[in-house]
Amino acid sequence: MMWKISLIITLTVIILNTQRVTSDEHAEYTxxxxxxxxxxxxxxxxxxxxxxxxxxxxxxxxxxxxxxxxxxxxxxxxxxxxxxxxxxxxxxxxxxxxxxxxxxxxxxxxxxxxxxxxxxxxxxxxxxxxxxxxxxxxxxxxxxxxxxxxxxxxxxxxxNTAVLLGYTVGAVWILGALIWYYCIKRHCLGKKSTQCNGNGHVPHDQTPLAPVNDMKESSTSLRLKSVDTFRGFALFNIAQGIAGDGHYWFISHSRYYGITVADFIFPWFVFVMGTSIHLAFNNLLSKGRSYRSIFKKLVVRSITLFFLGVCFQPHNDLRTLRIPGVLQRFGISYFVVASSYLVSRRLLARRKERTGKWYMMFRDVTDYLELPLAVCLITIHLLLTFLLPVPGCPLGYQGPGGPLLGENGELTNCTGGAAGYIDRMFFTEAHMITYSKSAKIYRSTVPVDPEGILGTFTCITLCIFGLQAGKILHLFSSAKGRIIRLLIWGMALITCSAVLSKCHLADGWIPINKTLWSVSYIALTGGLAFVAEALLHFLIDVTHFWSGSPIIYMGMNSILLYLGVGVLKDYLPFTWHPFYDNHSESAIMSVWSAFFWLFIAYVLYRKKIFLRL
Structure with missing residues (x-):
């Protein structure tokens, strides 16, 4: 335990002493x-x-x-x-x-x-x-x-030549791997594999999850390779994005409206965290751990994540220290969802056992408090967004504000609408992000924090969606039933996002907006996360067509790699000062960095070095 604390403190000190704040000045025109x-x-x-x-x-x-x-x-x-x-x-x-x-x-x-x-x-x-x-x-x-x-x-x-070439090489590599693996699978390594049946084929409904027909949890390990692979995929893209991502607008974060490739990474991390809560807590309860000890563990983990987030900043001036942040939001979301889930399990253990047909079909929805909690959080989010008066701004405004919008600059101080107003009142501008991506485009003068208070409500909701996926993967014995349920949830959320945004960039009732973590944004990212989890579950856990390697190694050591990527992003051999400073070199650098971290993750896995909070 001491070496973990020492490692965290060392990384934090390095962050505070190696990064510098940079600022851009607006150009003078005319x-x-x-x-x-x-x-x-x-x-x-x-x-x-x-x-x-x-x-x-x-x-x-x-x-x-x-x-x-x-x-x-x-x-x-x-x-x-x-x-x-x-x-x-x-x-x-x-x-x-x-x-x-x-x-x-x-x-x-x-x-x-x-x-x-x-x-x-x-x-x-x-x-x-x-x-x-x-x-x-x-x-x-x-x-x-x-x-x-x-x-x-x-x-x-x-x-887009560089990114097109990169994806083409990746697709060719995947296709070659699939052909090779299919041939190996078809012949079953000369029919010597223990997984082959009498006909030389691999059974298609093998899964490490034990069927759960009553409320007594199985002692079977609930660690799913598909979940670790999903987490590793998100971390791989973080490593790629931090190293430059080719400086393409559709790979970098969106300026304000819409969604890009990078905008899926943080939500999917939150989604997988929710899935892991169910699987991990079931393991702990099946081993006889008390609810009190589990609660103490989740409190310590939440506080540690929040503390790391506050320290994980490019400066240490307490007068301007940013309070919101990515790890802070992880800590808060984890605490709320894990605590409510633990209460649900405690109440469930005290209740009389039920085995009715309809109950068994919908017990992932009826037995838990998290979905009603999600409804409450979304309701509060919508009420504050559309009904909270913001001085000098239209009621329900969700735009970027700035002097370039409106007839006479009346939207100058309306950046982020109610979400931005709440953050500026609660944190004050000194403790928020100083310069948002939208400011370059819209010339906005007041800050809006992408990890603010109102967006945390929808972030918790997204974590609950991930928890729902974990319950589906655990509580239902049929692989077909699990995949169908995951796809139904995914399609329902994607449809909800399409309706709320009217499939339009900015003119919908609730536009897709990563900065505000709008309801349509978490519905889209959550829905696609359900679909992705269904696909990975089918390929990895059910048919065993893919082992998840090598991406799975990053997912099994996510905290250590996340801190490492953030700290060492400006150092050799992960990145270098560009020679030509163009799209191609930036794309090469980002791919190199991502695969280098993938290699490090494999070495850590082989050495059995893991950092867990």
């Missing part, structure tokens, strides 16, 4: 020509996703260029630069971000905002990577706004 070195909207440096656009015009007048990216949903155009015949040629070249389509309007120099009467031309175009374009501005203003003439001087590259 200058004489475009700023060199960064894209015109100051979203990122010119190393990733940039096109070169030369602005040409013949008139002797000065014009004003307005630009906005379509990722900024509902935003006003921004005045970027004044251009005139006296402007140097180098300063008439704009670096345009190629992640999303861009809207451009060119107006008179005195225009306060583009309109038909002051606009020379306008254009909406999705520029290509390192493409060179010539944009010609007409000499006069017409009654109807004309489209700017755009000519391609240099054909752009396909921006």
């Amino acid at each position: 200058s004489d020509g475009f700023r060199p070195g960064r894209d015109v909207l100051d979203i990122h440096s010119s190393s990733y996703g940039i096109a070169y656009v030369q602005f040409n015009f013949d008139q002797e007048k000065t014009v004003l260029v307005w630009i906005q990216t379509e990722e900024c949903v509902g935003c006003k155009l921004l005045p970027i630069a004044y251009l005139s015949r006296k402007t140097e040629k180098e300063k008439t070249v704009a670096l345009i971000d190629t992640s999303w389509a861009t809207s451009i309007k060119v107006t008179t120099a005195t225009a306060t905002y583009p309109s038909i009467n002051n606009t020379y031309c306008e254009l909406r175009h999705h520029f290509g990577l390192i493409g060179e374009y010539n944009l010609t501005i007409p000499a006069t203003i017409h009654n109807t706004t004309a489209e700017c003439t755009l000519v391609i001087l240099k054909k752009p590259f396909y921006e």
Whole structure:
């Protein structure tokens, strides 16, 4: 036990002394020509996703260029630069971000905002990577706004080449492994395997879970390979994302609305934690552990997770120490769900045993307190979101706020709606995340914390969904019944998310939003987690078609690897200072880092080194 505490303290000290806070300053716009070195909207440096656009015009007048990216949903155009015949040629070249389509309007120099009467031309175009374009501005203003003439001087590259190649190599590797494994399985290693039956085939309903036909728990080990593999898959993607993830927008976290690959990782970790609560507690109870001792264990673990989260920060100034965080939310969610589950089991043990047909069919729903708790939490979340008055903001507002939204900047201080308002009142801005991803796009001035109070309610709900998956995997003896139940839950939640968001990016009743952990967001991620768990359970636990290797090794040592990935992300041999600083090198670095951590996980597994809280 002492070596575990020493390891945690050592890692915490390293974090506090090796990381530094970096800050980005907003660019000054409306200058004489475009700023060199960064894209015109100051979203990122010119190393990733940039096109070169030369602005040409013949008139002797000065014009004003307005630009906005379509990722900024509902935003006003921004005045970027004044251009005139006296402007140097180098300063008439704009670096345009190629992640999303861009809207451009060119107006008179005195225009306060583009309109038909002051606009020379306008254009909406999705520029290509390192493409060179010539944009010609007409000499006069017409009654109807004309489209700017755009000519391609240099054909752009396909921006997603690196990630497409990476996924192709991965798919080929998986296909080769499946062919090899299928041949081995078909011949059953020369029919010498003990798993083969008389016909040389592997039985398709083998599972380490014992059938549970009464309320007395089996002493069979309930550690499922599919659960560890699911957790390992999430951790593998964390290692890949922290190392750069190629700097592709669809792999990195979403700016505000919508969902990307990275936005599934944290929710799936929470989901698997809920699944593990049921399986682990059943093991402890079957071994004769008392409810009191289990409760003490879960309290210690919750406090440890919260403490690590507070310490796992790039600075140690107590005046600005961030209180919310990922591990803090893990600790709170674990405590609430595990405690309620323990109370359910205690009440269940005191109740008279039941064996009715309908009861046995739905006992995973009727016997526990967690689902009613989830309904209460979602209800509170929705009531606060839509009914809590936020000073100066529309009732029920869930948007990013900022001066670019609204008619007269009335949404400037409305970032995050009720969720942001509650966090700013409770934590104060000094103890929240200082700069959100949405600020770069929406120019918001007040913080919104992605691990805030209101989002913790839905996070606990998602953990309860994971607990429900664990109950399904344990309480039902039929593999077909388990998989069908998992898929039903998954499809129901995905449908719920589609209805709430209206399958639209920002115009639904409750848009999918990772920053706020909206109800539609946890419904989508939870639903897909049910589907993924059903697939892994079928492949790994039921048919034994896949052992989960090598991903499973990361899932069996998740806490140690999570801390290691966070601490050592800026050190060799995990990452290096880039030579070219482009998509391809970043993608290579992220894949290398993920597989290097996978190798470390395998070594730790072979050495039987595990860190458990």
